[in-house]
Amino acid sequence: MICEGTVKERRSFFTYFRRELMDIKKTVSSLIAAIIIFIFTSLSYASQAAVPVHVAINKGTIVTIKEPSKRVSISNPDIAELNLISPTELLINGKKVGNTTLIVWDTQGKTTFFDVMVTGDINQLQDQIKAVAPHDDIRAEMAVDTIVLSGHAKNQQTIDRVVKLAQAYAVASEISTETSYVDGVAKETSKSSGKVINQITIAEAQQILLEVRVAQLNKTKMKEFGLSTLIRGRTGEGFSNLVGAPSGQVDTENFIGMLDSTEGEGIEGLVPGLAGIKPLDPFQLGVSYFPAGIGAVLKALSSKGFAKVLAEPNLTVRSGEKGNFHVGTRYPIQTVTGT
Incomplete structure (x- = not known):
């Protein structure tokens, strides 16, 4: 037989246990909710991308922030200089090319990051x-x-x-690293x-076709007629036919083969092939441009027996680059000297 007092004690115990269990559930639920809020808050702060800021070297820019700043810091002051104008305005001066990080803490404890990139102007x-x-x-x-x-x-x-x-x-x-050896030391x-x-x-066009003309000049016949040929520079222009050779100076700065004279005296050794030839009258003669091209001049000389075209190779090269061709009777042959 169970007495009434014992039943009441058991009921009060179960009621107390149930209340404690409910309080524990509420505490655990609150703790879980707090943890979830903390995790999402941390993720939200972590997911915030740093704000890019471009500054030209030896120049400055003003950065405006939404909330008043409590504390600011820059990771590398050698790259950029930081000046606090007001709680919401920052002046950044570029000092050296490079990257650095600007960190701003506001009054609410929120942190904002800025990627400061100092580049050339x-x-x-x-x-x-x-x-x-x-x-x-x-x-x-x-x-x-x-x-x-x-x-x-x-x-x-x-x-x-x-x-x-x-x-x-x-x-x-x-960043790339190159290793060189000087006197056996790396x-x-x-x-x-x-x-x-x-x-x-x-x-x-990236490729151009060069028409090369390899010619042999008969200097003996040209000397008999008092002709001399001078080629100007790399372009092949300035092919000059000089009849006679007055005294004077050769202007090699502006045009190779330009002769100027006031006296009809012969020169010896100034221009090869013209020694002892005296002009009839003082003159100045020079040719620097041929609309028909240098090939027409070679063809005219060939018809008179003054020149002979030996080869006419065509050379394809890229625009702006140097092209090479072999001239002579010897041809380079690659041989294997070892295995």
């Missing part, structure tokens, strides 16, 4: 490109930490020069280069 780079390639349409623009080159150029050499120039202005991000050299995207295209 893009306007100055554009002026340098104009000086290197004055006749080409090349533009330089900044995209985050990368310099983007676009436009048109005449040849590949111009593009290579502009790309190297842009790498000097870009933020150094790629020496490592590190080189850094910035990010440059080259979108420059060549406006003209």
Whole structure:
């Protein structure tokens, strides 16, 4: 037989246990909710991307923040200088090309990160490109930490020069190490280069056809007629036919083969093949341009027996690059000297 007092005690115990269990559930639920809120808050702060800030070297920019700042810090003061103008305005001065991080704490404890990128002056780079390639349409623009080159150029050499120039202005991000040996001692050299995207295209054809003419001149016959041939520079222009040789000076600065004289005296040794020849009258004679090309001159000399065309090879080269061809009776043959 169970007494009434014992039943009441059991009921009160179960009621107390149930209440304690409910309190524990509420506490655990609150703790789980707090943990979830903390995790989502941390993820939200972590997911906030750093704000990019571009500053030209030796120049400044103002950064405006929404909430009043309580504390600010910059990771590398050698790259950028930080000045606090007001609680919501920051002045950043670029000192050296590179990247650094700006951290701002507001009055509510929230942290904001800024990626400060100090680069060369893009306007100055554009002026340098104009000086290197004055006749080409090349533009330089900044995209985050990368310099983007676009436009048109005449040849590949111009593009290579502009790309190297842009790498000097870009933020150094790629580091390469080269090893060289001097007197048996290894020496490592590190080189850094910035990010440059080259979108420059060549406006003209990349390949050109050169018509080469290899000729032999009969100097004996030309000497009998008092003729001398002078070729000007690399272009092959300035093929001069000089009849006689007055005294005077040869202007080699502006035109090779230009003669000027006021007296009708012969010269000896000034121009090969013209010693002892005296002109009838003082004169000045020089030819520097042939509309029909140098081939027409060679053809005319060949018809008179003064020259003989030995070979007419055609050479295909890339625009702006050097082309080579072999002249002579000996041909280089590659041989294997060892295995």
